Amino acid sequence: MDRRGFVTTGLAASIAGVSGGGGTLAAMLDRTPGWRTGKTLADGTVKLSSNENPLGLSPDAREAVIESLVDANRYPGDYRGPLMEELARYLDVKVNNLTLGFGSTEILQIAVQAFQGPNTPLIIAQPTFEDISDYQDTMPFEVEAIPLTKDLQHDIGRMRESAMRRPSVVYFCNPNNPTGTITSSRDIDAWIAEAPETTTFLMDEAYLEYASDDSFWPAMKWIEEKPNVIVIRTFSKIFAMAGLRLGYAVSHPTTARRLNEHTVQNSPSVVAGAAGIASLKDKDLVNRAVTMNAESKDIVHQTLDGLGLDYLPTNTNFIMHRIKGDLGEYRNRMADEGLLVGRDFPPMLDYNRLSFGLPNEMDRWAEAIKGFRKKGWI
Numbered sequence: 001m002d003r004r005g006f007v008t009t010g011l012a013a014s015i016a017g018v019s020g021g022g023g024t025l026a027a028m029l030d031r032t033p034g035w036r037t038g039k040t041l042a043d044g045t046v047k048l049s050s051n052e053n054p055l056g057l058s059p060d061a062r063e064a065v066i067e068s069l070v071d072a073n074r075y076p077g078d079y080r081g082p083l084m085e086e087l088a089r090y091l092d093v094k095v096n097n098l099t100l101g102f103g104s105t106e107i108l109q110i111a112v113q114a115f116q117g118p119n120t121p122l123i124i125a126q127p128t129f130e131d132i133s134d135y136q137d138t139m140p141f142e143v144e145a146i147p148l149t150k151d152l153q154h155d156i157g158r159m160r161e162s163a164m165r166r167p168s169v170v171y172f173c174n175p176n177n178p179t180g181t182i183t184s185s186r187d188i189d190a191w192i193a194e195a196p197e198t199t200t201f202l203m204d205e206a207y208l209e210y211a212s213d214d215s216f217w218p219a220m221k222w223i224e225e226k227p228n229v230i231v232i233r234t235f236s237k238i239f240a241m242a243g244l245r246l247g248y249a250v251s252h253p254t255t256a257r258r259l260n261e262h263t264v265q266n267s268p269s270v271v272a273g274a275a276g277i278a279s280l281k282d283k284d285l286v287n288r289a290v291t292m293n294a295e296s297k298d299i300v301h302q303t304l305d306g307l308g309l310d311y312l313p314t315n316t317n318f319i320m321h322r323i324k325g326d327l328g329e330y331r332n333r334m335a336d337e338g339l340l341v342g343r344d345f346p347p348m349l350d351y352n353r354l355s356f357g358l359p360n361e362m363d364r365w366a367e368a369i370k371g372f373r374k375k376g377w378i
C-alpha cells in the first residue's frame, strides 16, 4: 500500500488526525460513541454475561488515562508508587501489605505459585469462580471441590475437615460467583481464628461492594494477626476497569513480600496506574455503581417475579435464575434479540447467570423475556 492509501484507512486516519493537527487525543475520545457511559457493543448487542460494570470508567479516571498517555513511552515506575499509596490510604492499610496484579486473576496465579504444590491441595467450593483451579493444568496440585450447602453457602464443615488433614490452600469466593450468594462471615471467622498457619486462606472479595447482607463482612481485619489470610480484590467490577487489568492482594507484610516475589516487573501499566489512582479518589464512584446496580436488580426481580421464575438471592452484579424450557435455546433466542445472557456453570445447569447492565439494557431484556413467555418459549 502506498503512503496515501495508508493514511486514508480507518485507524491510520485517526492517528493522522491526532498527530497531524486534526484534533487532540481527548477530542478524538470525546467523539468515540459510548465512551462516557460504557457502551453496548458496536453492533448494538448488549453484553449481560461477564459481570462487568456497564457505567464505564469514572469520568475522572478517563481524564487521568488521557493525561497519562504522554508517559506511555516510559516505564510505569512513576505511577506504581502513588497508586500503592492511594490504595493503602483507601483501604487503611500500609503499603507493605499490598501486592498489585494484572487483574485479580494474576493475584490468584501468584498465590498458586507461592503456596500450592504437589502436597498442598486447593480446597474450593463447587460451583465457584473457576479460574484458580485452571492453573492446575500447568502446575501440579490437587483440587478438592466441595459442593455448596443446600442454602448455597461454602460447606465450611467439609472444607475444614479436608484442610485439617495436611497443609492446604482454601479458596473462599464471598460473595460467590456464579451463585451471587453469601457465606456467613461469622462462620468463616470462627474457622480462621482456630486454623493452623499451614492452612492458607485466599479470600476473593471481587464483589464486596455489592453485598448488602448483614451476615457478610470483609476478611481484612485478619491480615495483621494472621499471615495465612490473603484478601484478594479487583478494580474490574465496582471500579469498571476490567479492560485495564488491575487487581490486588492485601496480606501480612511477610506474606505480601512472598507474593511480591512472584509478580511481573513494571506492572501495572501507566494507564492502569493512572485510572486506578483517579478511581480511588472519585469518592462517589462506589455509590453511583451500587445505586445503578440496585436499579437494574429491581427491574430483573420484578420481571422474574411477574413471570413466576425462580432466582437465587444475589449480593453481586449478577443473578442466577431459572427459566421454563431449554436454557441453550433461551440463550440463542436472546442472542437473536441482541442480548448475550450467560453460559453453563456446572453443576447448576438448570440456572442461567444474568449480569446486570444499565437499567435501560435490563428493560430491553425484560421486554424480550416477556415476549418469549407470550410465545410459550419460557
Ligand SMILES: Cc1ncc(COP(=O)(O)O)c(C=O)c1O
Binding pocket: 050, 051, 102, 103, 104, 105, 106, 129, 173, 177, 204, 206, 207, 233, 234, 235, 236, 242, 246, 247
Ligand atoms: C470472583 C472473581 N474473582 C476474580 C475475578 C477476576 O477478575 P479480574 O478482572 O480482576 O482478573 C472474577 C471475574 O469475574 C471473579 O468473578
